[in-house]
Amino acid sequence: MEGNVSLSWLGKKPKITTGVTWGIPWEKGMLNKKDPLELVDANNVGIPLQSWPTAFWPDGSVKWTAHAVSLKDEVNTERLQIKKGNITKEMDPLKLEDGSDSIYINTGKVSCQVNKKGDTVIGEVYYGDNLVCQGGYLKGIRESKNKTDGIVTWKQEEFYSEIKNVVVEQDGPIRAVVKITGRHKIYTDKREWLPFTLRLYFYTGQTSIKAVHTFLYDGNPHKDFIKGIGIDFKIPMNGPLYNRHIRFAGDTGMFSESPKGMLTWRTSGRYEELYKEQMAGRSIEFDSEDHHFVELLDDSATWNNFKLVQISADSYTISKQTREEFAWIRAVSGKRAGGLAYVGSETGGIAVAVRNFWKKQPSSLEVKQLSEQTSTLSAWFWSPDAPSMDLRHYDSETHVKSSYEGAEEFRSTPYGIGNTSEITIDLFNSTPEQELLQTLVEEKESPPLLVCHPAHYHDTKALGVWSLKDDSTPIKANIEKALDEVLQFYLDEVEQRGWYGFWDYGDVMHSYDPIRHVWKYDLGGCAWQNTELAPNYWLWYMFLRSGREDIFRFAEAMTRHTSEVDVYHLGEYAGLGSRHNVVHWGCGCKEARIGAAGLHKIYYYLTADERIGDIMDEVVNADYTTEHLDPMRAYYTKDHFPTHVRSGPDWAAFCSNWLTKWERYEDTNFRDKMLTGINCLKKMPHRLLTGPVFGYEPRTGELKFMGNENWGHHLMMSMGGAQVWMEMVEVLEDVEWKDMLVEFGEFYNLSNEEKSQRTSGAIQGDKPWGSSMLSSSLVAYAAANKKDAELAKQAWQYLLVDSTHWQIKTPLKAEKTSDYVKPVVEVKSMSTNTASQWSLNLIVCLELIDQYLESAMLDDEKS
Structure with missing residues (x-):
């Protein structure tokens, strides 16, 4: 086996700039711990690379390495190769400051504050000088069942993340990883339950953050029903309502609306063209001659809340609401939603995309308070619009003889099992084009990964x-x-x-x-x-x-x-x-x-x-x-x-x-x-x-x-x-x-x-x-x-x-x-x-x- 390792993309190469992490095996004795590695393109031009060992042979040589790159538009990624040698190209490293109360990460494009205590996991997030997120926290709904005198009653309580420990697992220069662990807290009875781990991933020069969320179930399945569990983001909203935008990824395209749509019964001519501009996400400006139309907009309904609910693998519904005390109005239904929501205003916004959204249903995306100074975007891994999780066993006894069940002992319990969800958070300083959002849907479903040729995996005997x-x-x-x-x-x-x-x-x-x-x-x-x-x-x-x-x-x-x-x-x-x-x-x-x-x-x-x-x-x-x-x-x-x-x-x-x-x-x-x-x-x-x-x-x-x-x-x-x-x-x-x-x-x-x-x-x-x-x-x-x-x-x-x-x-x-x-x-x-x-x-x-x-x-x- 030669010292050089050729790489190719798993499936299609990424369409957008992105950070990528992957692994490579090495034949025994081929790579020493101190051997530097570099990544080069087809023209032998070096690409900044971060490498670390993940396994070793018994003789101390490296068995597996992991690598991270932040790919930019100018990089030729058709043919890449890893080889021994020093990095030949300078990089702009991301910056991480580990403070007493918070960790600050700056990729060069966006900066993010990660809190070390409290219930708000993610603090302020900036795209350049624009504040695009005011905070992010985990949340959920517990539904408890009580039976008194034969009468069953249900009670719902909200719970939120409570940070216990924060660790910087990796500190650049290309990739940084922050691990947050804690438990969810029910404030009504001060109960702490559902341990969680949230990892945040950052790459230099990138405007996106990857998050991997895990929770463990430590409740009583006969009493502690999870009605919903997910993550919230607080998004500052600026400018008039008609310049605020929401996007939901549907089966093949985007649902695009505004809390104050420009459709009225008199929307025609110039205003119809402005309406098209609004739906494309561009900011609209009116002058004094438009006061009659502006009055119509003032009179029109303000749609404050939107949600997309994927209730099964083959059915989702998008609906909207003016205020909480009024009815939800169905806007559209479809089969399999893309699992992305964007919320933003004149100074930018964020898109949150949940991987395997319809495959791991029931899930939902919800946006509230679009007409307020701060809007909330919720990514629900389990949607509260669905029946609560039922983690009980299917019967009161085992069936060893008839059903090939393994033991007479009844040990069916979900106590201690887990579930992991993956999301991407993309930040913008203006409303993105729908084509870009659709690309984000595709990329999060099949995250870019570099792989070796099958013969390389085989020949290393790793x-x-x-x-x-x-x-x-x-x-x-x-x-x-x-x-x-x-x-x-x-x-x-x-x-x-x-x-x-x-x-x-x-x-x-x-x-x-x-x-x-x-x-x-x-x-x-x-x-x-x-x-x-x-x-x-x-x-x-x-x-x-x-x-x-x-x-x-x-x-x-x-x-x-x-x-x-x-x-x-x-x-x-x-x-x-x-x-x-x-x-x-x-x-x-x-x-x-x-x-x-x-x-x-x-x-x-x-x-x-x-x-x-x-x-x-x-x-x-x-x-x-x-x-x-x-x-x-x-x-x-x-x-x-x-x-x-x-x-x-x-x-x-x-x-x-x-x-x-x-x-x-x-x-x-x-x-x-x-x-x-x-x-x-x-x-x-x-x-x-x-x-x-x-x-x-x-x-x-x-x-x-x-x-x-x-x-x-x-x-x-x-x-x-x-x-x-x-x-x-x-x-x-x-x-x-x-x-x-x-x-x-x-x-x-x-x-x-x-x-x-x-x-x-x-x-x-x-x-x-x-x-x-x-x-x-x-x-x-x-x-x-x-x-x-x-x-x-x-x-x-x-x-x-x-x-x-x-x-x-x-x-x-x-x-x-x-x-x-x-x-x-x-x-x-x-x-x-x-x-x-x-x-x-x-x-x-x-x-x-x-x-x-x-x-x-x-x-x-x-x-």
């Missing part, structure tokens, strides 16, 4: 074992076509099934019901996927090997959802996640595998997203949580061990967390914890074949012998275990650990007689070892390392020939049915478990044993 796309032979071409077909089915299914919503967007369903023509949305363990059988790895590897933007956005949405909603960030289950269920937090099984860092880290390294970094830090001690919530509590009584874990998926998930922590921070304590577990396995009677249930000591990481075949083995590798274990071989360079994986892959599919013979009767196949297809990655690993053609043939047959082992047959048998509420195209046999693991194992096998593919298939045809 993300485990996976293959590049290869259609060089007919058999390989058919496999690639099949992989694309299965993935495309899910890309299409998101839209066909409407897998959208504030708490659902990003996840997919688990199992299909061909009788009702629906996914099993109401069948406990068969509804939402919740990372079961590692679809995150599948999607990210499909992106890495293709570079396709649509796959990236699909994987991104899944990462954002599964890392927040499916995992507990506080409370008794902190660091664990909920197994698949009708509601994401519904299953009584709370396990570390759901939120393993490896599921999320690819997104982190590609984007340097700080929120994902937080989450990966949170789960690093998930093994301690198992001490009071034993993963095997239903099968093993409390004994002298602190807890019991399976080598997979429990210990494998711990290793995923520790490996990520070690490579990010070079904290050898977590490397040593992995090595402790490996050394314990080395001493077991049959190494990794032992167990897979062990006694476990979280303080040391020790696994304690409890017997052979004491549980099934299929979960050991199918929940991401194979991925993290193979990656551990590369970074730990432990020869015996590698040999243990080879032994496991070779042993897994032996007959019961052979298992018994090899282990002197200790392992007889009494407990199920599971589907052979699920083992194919480790079978391939064994075949590749032993250069064993017969083993390789077995792996390929499990995937492509033997239909008794969770296979997907392509081309998919898609059938159209009208025997449902609407016509749908269905694949009746589809299972996301199978799709994830079949695709993932194919990707691994193409990397490890592709040289045996042709002969294996030829031998099958002969037989």
Whole structure:
């Protein structure tokens, strides 16, 4: 691998000046910590660059770097390249002053005050000398339910942000990041709840601010209903009402109005032309000859309040109101709004855009007091015009036998789950053209990102074992076509099934019901996927090997959802996640595998997203949580061990967390914890074949012998275990650990007689070892390392020939049915478990044993 790294845009290059942050992997030993890097364009002209390491190889060389640039109009961004060398072009750095009460950031275009205490998070914001925002704060509405003498009453209370801590995470020169944490406060009863994190991002020379907002739910779902949650901005209004403007992004264009529109029953001639100018956002001036028309304007209604409510993924309404005590008048309705609102007057204004606005409905944008000195623009992540959030479980009991729910224990609780929303705040010194606002809608939905060529990601070996796309032979071409077909089915299914919503967007369903023509949305363990059988790895590897933007956005949405909603960030289950269920937090099984860092880290390294970094830090001690919530509590009584874990998926998930922590921070304590577990396995009677249930000591990481075949083995590798274990071989360079994986892959599919013979009767196949297809990655690993053609043939047959082992047959048998509420195209046999693991194992096998593919298939045809 050369030291220079070529970059391209994910999808289209940005249409406007923008700040961009992205990540790059490096081959082991290629980049030292002190090596400077520069960014150059096609003419080898340097572009100011800010760089920092995000992960390290065991030898101390840099594994991943993150980079930030602020791109201006004059920069040629068609062909960019990172290479070693000093920055050759001077920059105008942003300025950050960290004071006792506030932080001041100046990008050279806009300046922003971030408060360190109180309820107003953002203070004054200036565009040049113009004050365009007087403050921003988080807010919401709590709806509580009370029942007295059989009568149910509802009470609504507003809550606001209360700042607890503010940290400058990055201080330029190109990019600055400020992290604000706190809790929301209900002033009526002085209650503090809903912890929040708000990150603000600034780039030198830019007039926009990016914000990432996260809140955690810490209420009682039977009493604490969130009626609305969002963020408010106070905007100074100057000049006459007819020179004040509002914009809402609709399906394809802008809703444009003013609190004092120039339409009257006598608007014609010159005034009609002025009316057009007004709707275009230009300031209007009248002279003395216009006094009769001005009198008409004075007499016309003043529209003070406007709102756009996206009540479902397919319906929004824009309405307006003169004053609060009067009716809302519907202006227009549509299907999917762009999620942007602009408010401004003669001295400028702001546009606020919410990403995934209609996909994470119910959401809304609201503007009030347009005729006053200060207007309020509210971005509601959950709209108060919709019914309040209902985070209760779907039933009063579990249904383990009938619905494949995980445990008899009723542990369905949303206490500790989170949700993250992204917004952009664009500042203007005059009302922008509608075309520019529409561009902002497009850019916030697909934020500009620089990416490497798939071969670069692959050749660095920085993300485990996976293959590049290869259609060089007919058999390989058919496999690639099949992989694309299965993935495309899910890309299409998101839209066909409407897998959208504030708490659902990003996840997919688990199992299909061909009788009702629906996914099993109401069948406990068969509804939402919740990372079961590692679809995150599948999607990210499909992106890495293709570079396709649509796959990236699909994987991104899944990462954002599964890392927040499916995992507990506080409370008794902190660091664990909920197994698949009708509601994401519904299953009584709370396990570390759901939120393993490896599921999320690819997104982190590609984007340097700080929120994902937080989450990966949170789960690093998930093994301690198992001490009071034993993963095997239903099968093993409390004994002298602190807890019991399976080598997979429990210990494998711990290793995923520790490996990520070690490579990010070079904290050898977590490397040593992995090595402790490996050394314990080395001493077991049959190494990794032992167990897979062990006694476990979280303080040391020790696994304690409890017997052979004491549980099934299929979960050991199918929940991401194979991925993290193979990656551990590369970074730990432990020869015996590698040999243990080879032994496991070779042993897994032996007959019961052979298992018994090899282990002197200790392992007889009494407990199920599971589907052979699920083992194919480790079978391939064994075949590749032993250069064993017969083993390789077995792996390929499990995937492509033997239909008794969770296979997907392509081309998919898609059938159209009208025997449902609407016509749908269905694949009746589809299972996301199978799709994830079949695709993932194919990707691994193409990397490890592709040289045996042709002969294996030829031998099958002969037989």
